[in-house]
Amino acid sequence: MASSGANSLRNGPDEDGRFGIFGGRFVAETLMPLIRDLEVAYNTAKDDPAFIAEMADLRTHYAGRPSPLYFAARLTEHLGGAKIYLKREELNHTGSHKINNTLGQILLARRMGKTRIIAETGAGQHGVATATVCAKFDLPCVVFMGATDVERQAPNVLRMRMLGAEVRPVTAGAGTLKDAMNEALRDWVTNVDTTYYLIGTAAGPHPYPMMVRDFQKVIGEEIRIQMQEAEGRLPDALVACVGGGSNAIGTFYDFVDEPSVKLYGAEAGGHGIDVENGHAASMTGGRPGVLHGNRTYLLQDADGQILEGHSISAGLDYPGVGPEHSFLHDAKRVTYLPITDNEALEAFQLCTRLEGIIPALESAHGLAQVMKLAPTMARDETIVLCLSGRGDKDVESVGRYLGMHK
Amino acid sequence: MTTRIADRFAACAKKNRPALVTYIMAGDPDLETAAAIFKALPGAGADVIELGMPFSDPMADGPSIQAAGQRALKAGQTLNKTLEMVAEFRKSDQATPVVLMGYYNPIYIHGVDRFLADCLRVGLDGLIIVDMPPEEDAELCVPALKAGLNFIRLATPTTDDRRLPVVLKNTSGFVYYVTMTGITGGAIKSQAAVGAAVRRIKSHTSLPVVAGFGIKTADDAANMGREADGVAVGTALCNAVLGSLDAGKATAGTVAAVTTLVAGLASGVRRARN
Numbered sequence: 001m002a003s004s005g006a007n008s009l010r011n012g013p014d015e016d017g018r019f020g021i022f023g024g025r026f027v028a029e030t031l032m033p034l035i036r037d038l039e040v041a042y043n044t045a046k047d048d049p050a051f052i053a054e055m056a057d058l059r060t061h062y063a064g065r066p067s068p069l070y071f072a073a074r075l076t077e078h079l080g081g082a083k084i085y086l087k088r089e090e091l092n093h094t095g096s097h098k099i100n101n102t103l104g105q106i107l108l109a110r111r112m113g114k115t116r117i118i119a120e121t122g123a124g125q126h127g128v129a130t131a132t133v134c135a136k137f138d139l140p141c142v143v144f145m146g147a148t149d150v151e152r153q154a155p156n157v158l159r160m161r162m163l164g165a166e167v168r169p170v171t172a173g174a175g176t177l178k179d180a181m182n183e184a185l186r187d188w189v190t191n192v193d194t195t196y197y198l199i200g201t202a203a204g205p206h207p208y209p210m211m212v213r214d215f216q217k218v219i220g221e222e223i224r225i226q227m228q229e230a231e232g233r234l235p236d237a238l239v240a241c242v243g244g245g246s247n248a249i250g251t252f253y254d255f256v257d258e259p260s261v262k263l264y265g266a267e268a269g270g271h272g273i274d275v276e277n278g279h280a281a282s283m284t285g286g287r288p289g290v291l292h293g294n295r296t297y298l299l300q301d302a303d304g305q306i307l308e309g310h311s312i313s314a315g316l317d318y319p320g321v322g323p324e325h326s327f328l329h330d331a332k333r334v335t336y337l338p339i340t341d342n343e344a345l346e347a348f349q350l351c352t353r354l355e356g357i358i359p360a361l362e363s364a365h366g367l368a369q370v371m372k373l374a375p376t377m378a379r380d381e382t383i384v385l386c387l388s389g390r391g392d393k394d395v396e397s398v399g400r401y402l403g404m405h406k
Numbered sequence: 407m408t409t410r411i412a413d414r415f416a417a418c419a420k421k422n423r424p425a426l427v428t429y430i431m432a433g434d435p436d437l438e439t440a441a442a443i444f445k446a447l448p449g450a451g452a453d454v455i456e457l458g459m460p461f462s463d464p465m466a467d468g469p470s471i472q473a474a475g476q477r478a479l480k481a482g483q484t485l486n487k488t489l490e491m492v493a494e495f496r497k498s499d500q501a502t503p504v505v506l507m508g509y510y511n512p513i514y515i516h517g518v519d520r521f522l523a524d525c526l527r528v529g530l531d532g533l534i535i536v537d538m539p540p541e542e543d544a545e546l547c548v549p550a551l552k553a554g555l556n557f558i559r560l561a562t563p564t565t566d567d568r569r570l571p572v573v574l575k576n577t578s579g580f581v582y583y584v585t586m587t588g589i590t591g592g593a594i595k596s597q598a599a600v601g602a603a604v605r606r607i608k609s610h611t612s613l614p615v616v617a618g619f620g621i622k623t624a625d626d627a628a629n630m631g632r633e634a635d636g637v638a639v640g641t642a643l644c645n646a647v648l649g650s651l652d653a654g655k656a657t658a659g660t661v662a663a664v665t666t667l668v669a670g671l672a673s674g675v676r677r678a679r680n
Contacts, residue, residue: 016541026510026537028466030562030584033569172472178463185465190588192564290511290537291463303484304515305462 009256009333012324017206017294020330022323025205027293030189039207041112046214051107058103062136063093065100065218069226069384074354075370082236082377084370086357086387087223089247096360096389097219097247098129098200104215106133109196116191117141119198120184122149122177122243123315123362124156125389126200131165141165144184147175149314156393174308177243177318181292201244202322205293209322216250223384224254231382237262237373240386241366242336243280243316245325247388256333265325266369268311269338280309281338282321283329296323312341312401313361315389343368348391348398360389361398407554408531410503411579414453415614415635424631425453426675427616428668429507429640431474432457432491433483434647439656440478441491443647443664448502450665451672454616454636456534459488459508466536468589474644477654485512489524496529505532505558505579510546518546522553532556532579540572547576560584561607570610580614581607582638585630590619590641601633624674631678639671 012019025035045051059065068091072084089097109117117139121127127143134141143160147169150157160167173179181204188197202212220238227235238255240248242265255261270279279285282297289298291306299307299319311317328334339347347367352358359367363386370385377383391398399405418425428447433440447455460475460483467475492504506525513521513535525533532555538546540559547557556579563586565573574581585600600617607615617630618638631637643664650656650663 025539025541027539028536028562029539029560029573030466030564030588032539032541033564033566173462182463182465186468186589189466290509290514292465293537295514298511300511300515302515303486304512305479306511 009328009331010253012327013206013210019324019327021288022296022326023206023209023294025293026290026295027205028189030192034192035205037112041108042207042211045108045111054107055104059218063099063103064091066222066226067091069223069230071230072355075351076374078350078354079371079374081374081379082381082383083379084374085227085230085235085382085384087219087251087384089219089386089388090360090363090390094125094129094132095392096125096129097216097250097386098126099132100218100250101200101212101215101246102126102129102133102198105198105211106137109139109198110137112196114194114196115139116195117198118144118184118187118195119200120144120177120180121200122146122180122317123313123360124149124153124160124393125315125360127165127167128156128159128163130198130200131160131163134165135163142187143167144170144180144187146177146180147171149176152397153314153393154396176308176314178306178308185292201246202249202324203244203292203294203296203320209294209324212246213249213253213324216246217253219247219250219386220252220254223251227382227384234258234261235384236260236377236381237264237383239264239266239366239369239373239383241266241316241362241388242321242325243268243318243362244320245322247386249322249324251386252334256328263334264369264373265334265336266339266365267336268313268316268365269340269343270310270312272340273338277307278310279338280311280317280319282319283326283336284338286319288326291320294323296320296326297329312344313365315360315362316365337369339365339368345398345401347371357387358391358395359387360391361394363388407556407578410501410531411454411556414503415580418453419635422679424634424675424678425614425616425636426451426627426672427454427456427618427636427638428452428643429456429458429638430643430664431460431471431478432488433460433478433481434474434644435477435651435654435656435660436481437483437487439660441494442661444491444495445498446661446665447668448499450668452502452668454503454505456505456507456638456640457488457492459485459506459512461509461512464509466589468641470641470644470648471590474647485516489528492530493528503531504529505534505556506530507534508536510535510537513546518549522550522555525555526553530555532558534558534560534582536560540575543576551576551578558582563603567606570607574611577613580616580636581611583607583615583617583634584619585617586619588619597629597632600630604633624670627671627674628678631675637675642667
């Protein structure tokens with residue numbers, strides 16, 4: 001809960017949806033009444049025993065929680081430093097942490113009497129997780145996905161369609177996550193009476209950043225218990241990849257007020273942070289601005305026009321980041337570092353060959369950060385990486401990069 | 407507070423007709439042509455001019471205005487250039503109210519204080535900032551009002567009687583009633599529904615109420631203007647620009663394409679209450 005004392009960094013958001021200067025509710029008037037309703041509905045639901053019980057049941061029997069904490073012995077040995085644990089979010093139903101959030105929001109949408117679900121997706125992991133819960137709860141689902149991403153994440157597009165969702169390719173801009181989110185917002189403004197917008201990351205207007213964080217914080221809470229069982233103490237470092245940042249905030253949140261635990265977010269460094277518009281590292285290479293309903297670090301030009309950014313990973317290819325990350329960045333509580341496409345590809349292969357686990361390209365960015373960090377730490381220290389998703393969706397495009405299509 | 411907006415609505419009311427509020431995108435299809443369109447609008451019958459500030463991510467706009475913004479950005483439009491367009495316009499027109507319409511981020515990056523000072527310097531009358539609801543008033547709305555600029559707010563079908571007072575509290579100049587939920591350029595609601603909504607808003611405020619979103623023809627303007635104090639047209643003007651282009655570039659007919667449309671709309675508002 002956000003009530004850990006005056007000096008806590010976990011007190012956000014305030015009643016205006018702000019984490020320090022970040023966050024807020026910068027949306028068109030059409031959406032404002034709905035966002036207020038959503039806030040009330042969420043605040044009521046989260047303390048309702050029936051809602052809590054239904055969530056717990058779905059997490060256990062549908063999503064497969066708790067996800068295992070796995071000691072990666074060969075990675076540890078290979079890197080020659082800190083002990084590396086993987087939080088296996090990729091073993092959740094649908095193959096990523098995204099199901100944690102979609103289960104919570106679909107229950108909320110039902111409570112609010114909404115009859116149609118829309119979502120945006122980058123890598124398709126959130127789209128699949130949304131299509132999944134819509135199939136389960138028999139609600140029509142439209143997923144907006146950048147046309148570029150439709151191509152580079154083809155297996156997930158097929159999964160969504162098989163689950164009964166309509167996938168609408170968005171050709172505006174660079175055809176990536178930002179453009180998908182614009183189009184989802186336009187749909188929502190048009191169909192505001194019937195439609196629930198199931199946002200996939202801890203960004204957007206209040207209450208989404210808070211709500212998505214709350215649905216994802218189970219990751220960190222489980223890590224705390226599982227590390228206690230495995231090592232008898234807290235981890236020394238936590239690492240997660242950051243696009244919008246839902247798996248990262250879910251991993252970090254329970255440890256934000258634990259000063260002994262170092263927190264690292266791996267941003268998408270793309271072709272390199274010095275290449276203009278060649279990366280998606282909004283905190284390393286951007287500055288605060290207002291987009292998609294919140295103030296946060298954004299990639300933008302001198303005139304406040306938003307840049308498209310680039311990442312090999314569709315899930316990180318977004319010019320913004322959740323507002324709580326911007327807050328934790330300015331508070332210097334979390335260290336956010338860019339990981340290039342090539343570093344992520346190297347980590348992808350290392351994890352696959354050494355541990356027999358094919359990680360999502362998103363998660364591979366986190367692993368690349370672990371590869372830099374582990375050798376600098378003592379052998380009795382520990383790192384937990386949130387392995388947020390599995391890489392089945394990426395094998396086609398990685399195979400192409402590596403020249404394996406022969 | 408600048409008085410051009412109030413003066414203009416009062417003058418239209420005196421003639422028992424709604425005001426014609428026209429929207430063009432600054433810098434579309436290029437700075438020079440957009441400035442020529444801007445300058446020609448009052449002569450064609452526009453009473454109030456909304457000048458769109460292009461933004462890379464116009465989340466509440468339909469395809470036509472999105473495309474207009476993209477054309478403007480591609481042609482190199484910036485916020486400074488948009489502001490200077492107004493300064494240039496004021497050299498030949500001191501009476502027509504001009505309001506800027508767009509999204510917050512370019513203003514935030516420009517710096518709010520500097521932006522408001524620039525607005526006053528170039529002769530602007532008000533702002534319509536789509537992603538700036540009453541909940542964020544401290545950010546821009548209150549400073550703008552203090553500086554003497556009108557802050558015009560959108561009310562929508564989802565703005566119920568409970569919320570209307572919140573929306574109207576810091577609104578000045580006029581109220582922009584969006585006649586439907588949705589993005590700009592969508593389908594229009596019935597005249598009766600719009601009339602009822604306009605009456606509902608007028609029961610909460612003495613400000614003029616302008617109806618917009620979906621008005622394309624002189625007949626639409628005449629129908630919607632029966633009870634509204636003004637009708638706003640944007641998408642149709644952007645489409646007129648688009649239709650006049652050759653390979654994306656302005657032609658000799660671009661300015662006339664817009665002024666002809668506006669002249670027709672102006673005839674519509676003039677028979678709205680006959």
